Amino acid sequence: ENQLSEHDLYLLAQQLKDEEANKRPLISSAEPLSALREEYTNGTGNFLEKIEWLMSQGWRGLRRTRGDGDCFYRSLAYAYVERLLFADDQDLAVASAKSILEAKLKVLEQVGFDKLAYEDFYDAFIEVIDLIIKPNKHGQKLDAHGLLEFFQTPELSNSAVFFLKLVTSAQMRSEPALYEGFLMNPDTGDPMGVKEFCERFVEAAGKEADDPMISALTSALSVPVNVAYLSNAGFSDSSHKVNFVEFQSDGTGLSGAEPITLLYRPGHYDILEKRADDLETRPDKK
Numbered sequence: 001e002n003q004l005s006e007h008d009l010y011l012l013a014q015q016l017k018d019e020e021a022n023k024r025p026l027i028s029s030a031e032p033l034s035a036l037r038e039e040y041t042n043g044t045g046n047f048l049e050k051i052e053w054l055m056s057q058g059w060r061g062l063r064r065t066r067g068d069g070d071c072f073y074r075s076l077a078y079a080y081v082e083r084l085l086f087a088d089d090q091d092l093a094v095a096s097a098k099s100i101l102e103a104k105l106k107v108l109e110q111v112g113f114d115k116l117a118y119e120d121f122y123d124a125f126i127e128v129i130d131l132i133i134k135p136n137k138h139g140q141k142l143d144a145h146g147l148l149e150f151f152q153t154p155e156l157s158n159s160a161v162f163f164l165k166l167v168t169s170a171q172m173r174s175e176p177a178l179y180e181g182f183l184m185n186p187d188t189g190d191p192m193g194v195k196e197f198c199e200r201f202v203e204a205a206g207k208e209a210d211d212p213m214i215s216a217l218t219s220a221l222s223v224p225v226n227v228a229y230l231s232n233a234g235f236s237d238s239s240h241k242v243n244f245v246e247f248q249s250d251g252t253g254l255s256g257a258e259p260i261t262l263l264y265r266p267g268h269y270d271i272l273e274k275r276a277d278d279l280e281t282r283p284d285k286k
Contacts, residue, residue: 027078027151030061030273049240050230054272059228061273062263069206070161072214072262072269073168077125077160078151079260079271080223085132085147094133098126100222104167107220111173113166121163124156164217168209169198171216182212208267211245218247224259228272231265 037051063078065071080097087093101122108118128150131142140146151157172179176194183197184190186208192200201207209217218225225247246259261272 024064024066025152026066026074026154026157027148028064029148030063030271033059033062033272036062046240047230050242053240054228054230054242058274059261059272063271063273065268065270067268069208070158070165072209073161073164073217074151074157075262075269075271076217076225076260077157077164078147079262080221081128081132081147081150082144083223083258083260084129085142085144090133094129097129097221101126101129104170104220107170107174108166111170113170118163118166121159121166124159125163128156128160162205165203167220168213168217169202171220172198172202172212179212179216186210209269211247214247224248226259226261227269228261228263230263 033051033055037048037055040047040051063075065075065078084090084093084097105118105122109115128142128147131140131146133141135141142150151160172194180194183192183194185192185197186201202209202213214225214227227245227247229243229245244261263270263272
């Protein structure tokens with residue numbers, strides 16, 4: 001049987017990172033999930049059936065993120081703002097998000113970050129969120145096309161990424177007891193303290209996120225995140241279902257809002273979308 005191992009899948013992800021990082025957009029337009037299935041037509045049938053299972057559950061779109069090591073933070077940043085943009089009550093959603101993000105500034109300061117290290121990144125992130133409800137000087141509000149343009153612009157996109165990295169680090173540093181038992185050097189497997197781990201593997205550019213970082217950022221932003229793990233590591237009954245891991249927020253965010261859902265392939269995160277066809281168009285409200 002032609003079987004892709006976990007190592008093979010990781011190598012595919014590394015190939016995405018190494019060969020396409022400089023030519024793939026930082027965030028791509030959404031595309032049908034069937035396009036991902038086509039990439040694995042020569043691989044394991046089990047893997048293809050997992051993609052088909054996702055499609056059967058209503059997942060229709062995939063929004064790819066550049067494989068530069070910061071794909072988790074970029075995917076989450078985009079999906080976070082998109083979630084506000086598509087909220088039933090935009091005013092409430094934006095106000096709630098801004099209140100939570102502003103509160104994080106105090107945490108950043110308390111754990112020792114200099115304001116000069118994060119203020120510009122925070123301002124850029126807040127500016128795009130504000131555009132959801134407040135027109136710019138040209139009278140334009142943020143729409144799906146403007147959101148994509150923002151995250152495809154390196155300076156702006158990277159500002160959002162770096163701000164969320166600092167928020168993640170601050171969250172972990174402020175509650176070390178929650179994280180220090182789970183932190184290890186990904187290269188050596190040696191246990192690490194929170195401060196050193198954050199300096200080397202959270203704040204640094206191009207470092208892949210793992211469960212502790214996802215948990216910390218989910219908690220910091222008060223937004224639930226589901227990660228669909230697309231791999232050959234299936235269930236004991238050889239089911240073709242995809243394993244979803246839920247990272248729950250602390251409940252202080254927007255109640256009743258849909259979780260952000262990311263798709264994980266070994267070494268890489270993208271965004272799963274349930275909107276199909278014209279995925280760049282805001283759905284009509286009923």
